[in-house]
Amino acid sequence: MTHDPTTRLGVVGCGVMGAGIADIAARAGLDVRVVVSRAEAVPVGRDRIRRSMGQAVRRGTLTEQDRDAALGRIEVTADIGRLADRECVIEAVPENEDLKTALFTRIDCLLEDDEAVLATNTSSLPIGRMAWGTRNPQRVIGVHFFSPVPLMPLVELISTSRTDERTRTRTAALLTDALGKTLIEAPDRAGFVVNGLLIPYLLGAMRMVESGQATAETVDRGMTLGCAHPVGPLRLADLIGLDVVKAVADALHREYTEPQYAAPPVLLRLVEEGRLGKKSGRGFHTYER
Ligand SMILES: NC(=O)c1ccc[n+]([C@@H]2O[C@H](COP(=O)([O-])OP(=O)(O)OC[C@H]3O[C@@H](n4cnc5c(N)ncnc54)[C@H](O)[C@@H]3O)[C@@H](O)[C@H]2O)c1
Known part of the structure; x- marks a missing residue:
């Protein structure tokens, strides 16, 4: 299946994983918007992404100029409404099912494009349950990254019984072609593989x-x-x-x-x-x- 590559990515949560995902996506040239829970968390989140990129600069895999250009492609905001035009949103908030399902219900309503992908970086929760409160369960998928995100090659891709093929291929293309990750397709059971x-x-x-x-x-x-x-x-x-x-x-x-x-x-x-x-x-x- 062919499709336009994803260029506008949303990330929710800017902790260990959200910052790492924002880091590699911006370095890959994507337009990245990161949503944090409150205004005071905006500078903290930005600093966390900068530090993540700083490690690549110290390793010699990123120049300071490319770091600054990548940082320029990231907006960190406490306004969840800024996700409306995203083609894919990856949530990386704490591992709490109620928090994640409530967030998915909200983002599902916000996204302007019905085919935009709604992905979760949950480490363990069955993905099918995340889709319960959404109008479009066919666009819900699991993308389980590993820490530290810039260094670990694997992502587990978890489709539910309702995830459609378009969502699966589009997400796989984002993870492999743009972000350079290697995938295994994992079953939708707690803990995956x-x-x-x-x-x-x-x-x-x-x-x-x-x-x-x-x-x-x-x-x-x-x-x-x-x-x-x-x-x-x-x-x-x-x-x-x-x-x-x-x-x-x-x-x-x-x-x-x-x-x-x-x-x-x-x-x-x-x-x-x-x-x-x-x-x-x-x-x-x-x-x-
Ligand atoms: N840490 C790992 O090695 C690892 C690996 C793979 C997957 N995960 C999963 O990734 C997710 C995030 O884990 P983490 O380690 O980054 O946690 P973390 O605690 O470092 O970060 C979570 C962030 O989300 C923020 N947050 C809370 N509610 C929010 C909201 N409503 N909107 C926006 N931001 C909100 C918190 O303030 C915090 O900064 C979890 O589901 C976890 O299971 C973690």
Whole structure:
């Protein structure tokens, strides 16, 4: 199926993932509008995108001139109405089903083009449920990026039973041709493919630390040096964000009701204390901010 490439992208949420998606899309030449929850979050969001691009400048994969040009293609706004003319909107707000479904209902009504794509970057929630409150469930699709977005090649593409072929091919073209990602088509089940396997592994590492049998350092060293993983499970959980890991575990546990998906108390306490991992400076490890 042929179609015009997507040029006007909307992103909702400018945290770890939203900033990364806005970064790579603007670098790819797209006109990007990022919606944040309130006016005070506008400069914070802009700064987060700038820092994401700054890492590419430091790695030598982006010139300062190209960074400035890319930043010039991004508008960060607290006005959700600015999404009206977008051809595709990707939501990256916290992993909360009520928040995401309410947002989808609202954006579905806002979009001027009935064929504009409505995509969610949820880590775990079944995509079909996101479409319930929309008038056009055929344009709803899952696009599960990985962190850090500029570096990780994979996106899981998740169609529901109602996603139409036009939405699927158009979204796949955006992700591969424009954003340079590699896709796997994943089933619409909580956790899709990757998190269905990854989350029980991360929770298992936490239980090992919780039981006092091994420290976080020991577990991470074991898996990096013993299994050639680039990062150990506890550092990876910190990088993802412990609140996100808990939310994904909860979604998996709701869907499958198996003990391997139950968040252990150590994770619950860390999240309650605001120790969310790298983004808050402390999780299983401590980080310079
Ligand atoms: N962190 C990861 O590694 C990762 C990987 C893949 C997918 N995800 C998913 O991406 C989504 C976002 O995760 P994150 O890690 O970026 O979280 P985050 O907490 O870093 O960012 C979420 C942002 O959304 C903002 N927000 C809340 N309500 C909003 C609203 N109504 N409108 C606009 N912005 C709003 C928050 O203020 C925050 O800045 C979640 O669904 C998560 O499961 C995360």
